[in-house]
Amino acid sequence: MTSAKSPISLYNTLTRTKEPLHPLDENNVRMYVCGPTVYDFAHIGNARPVIVFDLLFRLLRHHFGDEHVSYVRNITDVDDKINARAARDFPDMPLNEAIRKVTEKTADRFVADAMALGCLEPTHQPRATDFIVPRNDGKSDMVSLIGQLIDKGNAYEANGEVLFDVTSMPDYGKLSGRNLAENLAGARIAVDAHKKNPADFVLWKQSSADEPGWESPWGRGRPGWHIECSAMSAAFLGEIFDIHGGGLDLIFPHHENELAQSRCAHGTHAMANIWMHNGFLQVEGQKMSKSLGNFITINDLLDTNKFGGQKWHGRVLRLAMLTTHYRQPIDWTADRLFECRSMLYDWNKAVFEAPLQPVPAEFLAALCEDLNTSGAITILHALAKSVNAAATGLDKVETAGRLRAALEPIRAI
Numbered sequence: 001m002t003s004a005k006s007p008i009s010l011y012n013t014l015t016r017t018k019e020p021l022h023p024l025d026e027n028n029v030r031m032y033v034c035g036p037t038v039y040d041f042a043h044i045g046n047a048r049p050v051i052v053f054d055l056l057f058r059l060l061r062h063h064f065g066d067e068h069v070s071y072v073r074n075i076t077d078v079d080d081k082i083n084a085r086a087a088r089d090f091p092d093m094p095l096n097e098a099i100r101k102v103t104e105k106t107a108d109r110f111v112a113d114a115m116a117l118g119c120l121e122p123t124h125q126p127r128a129t130d131f132i133v134p135r136n137d138g139k140s141d142m143v144s145l146i147g148q149l150i151d152k153g154n155a156y157e158a159n160g161e162v163l164f165d166v167t168s169m170p171d172y173g174k175l176s177g178r179n180l181a182e183n184l185a186g187a188r189i190a191v192d193a194h195k196k197n198p199a200d201f202v203l204w205k206q207s208s209a210d211e212p213g214w215e216s217p218w219g220r221g222r223p224g225w226h227i228e229c230s231a232m233s234a235a236f237l238g239e240i241f242d243i244h245g246g247g248l249d250l251i252f253p254h255h256e257n258e259l260a261q262s263r264c265a266h267g268t269h270a271m272a273n274i275w276m277h278n279g280f281l282q283v284e285g286q287k288m289s290k291s292l293g294n295f296i297t298i299n300d301l302l303d304t305n306k307f308g309g310q311k312w313h314g315r316v317l318r319l320a321m322l323t324t325h326y327r328q329p330i331d332w333t334a335d336r337l338f339e340c341r342s343m344l345y346d347w348n349k350a351v352f353e354a355p356l357q358p359v360p361a362e363f364l365a366a367l368c369e370d371l372n373t374s375g376a377i378t379i380l381h382a383l384a385k386s387v388n389a390a391a392t393g394l395d396k397v398e399t400a401g402r403l404r405a406a407l408e409p410i411r412a413i
Contacts, residue, residue, distance in 0.1 A: 005063055006361070008021040008059065012275060014275045018370055024241070031053070031056070031069070032236075032272065033245040036076065037079045037082070049278050050114050052245075055322065055373070074125070074228070078128050078129050082102060148266075154265070160219070165196055176256045203226075229254075241273075282330075283331075308338065315344060319344060324374075356408070383403040387403060
């Protein structure tokens with residue numbers, strides 16, 4: 001479906017430029033975002049990509065039509081931290097079953113937290129463990145992708161592992177801007193003597209009897225982290241799709257390695273046409289960490305009084321996250337939450353029961369410009385001010401309806 005609305009422009013980490021979005025297929029705009037590793041409840045830093053890319057998902061749906069957008073956000077449910085927790089919490093259960101037991105609770109909590117933050121459910125939310133070995137439905141899987149990389153000369157077996165050969169891809173490092181030659185020169189070769197090159201990364205590793213494992217041509221083992229997203233994105237979105245998103249910390253090595261193995265396995269020039277990354281989050285001016293006592297989960301904010309002395313509504317948290325542009329660092333403070341709660345109160349008071357009007361064009365235009373949420377919020381303030389200043393009841397109702405339209409149908413803010 002074509003649209004007369006403002007064109008959408010997004011910053012592409014791969015090219016370091018803002019680019020117009022030209023979907024491969026306007027009838028099926030496709031986006032993949034790396035989801036959480038569910039070894040514990042998601043923290044507030046995890047909430048940033050959830051909220052940012054939900055905003056983009058909503059904007060794409062408004063622009064191209066709800067039925068023309070596919071959004072995949074995975075759940076990583078195999079990981080060394082998950083393994084350790086499963087062994088601790090369910091010592092008498094087979095480890096593969098124990099990790100499922102652990103991650104069902106944490107994954108369900110994540111889904112509930114995302115919903116409380118005002119986020120739509122993604123089109124697909126696959127779990128990594130369901131895409132390790134070949135599937136009955138023929139969708140892409142990790143073992144088959146690794147086999148393709150070995151057959152094409154991009155991967156090799158060594159010391160019980162399957163490794164990706166980074167020198168087999170001439171432009172490896174393009175996404176992160178890292179120079180492979182410099183990386184190799186500075187690497188400590190002795191640490192991984194079985195590798196052809198120190199920067200080669202693991203696709204498959206052996207599992208001991210007390211570690212989770214799946215059968216493969218290279219023995220019982222488990223996948224490396226990066227191959228998971230390559231398999232799940234291909235399973236639902238194809239070999240090349242429109243947008244790949246995630247946090248800034250994922251550019252290297254995760255996204256760089258995803259891109260390399262996907263392109264090499266499929267023989268394509270790209271994995272995704274636009275790569276987007278949100279900035280870091282700190283809490284009250286400090287890096288969030290358990291050792292500093294400022295580690296905050298989404299659940300803490302929603303259901304306890306651990307931050308700012310009270311519980312917070314999900315829409316307050318959502319607005320607070322969007323007051324800073326997604327590519328910039330954000331300082332998560334109690335003052336910010338109190339300010340956003342007041343803003344929402346003022347806007348909702350101005351809206352009252354006004355009938356919906358079309359979404360304001362200037363509001364949409366701001367979001368279409370690389371998710372300019374600061375500009376969009378300025379427009380909301382202006383609309384609320386206009387409602388209060390309107391001379392007649394008709395003007396007041398119409399302006400309030402425009403404000404409501406910006407707040408409700410898209411729920412962008």
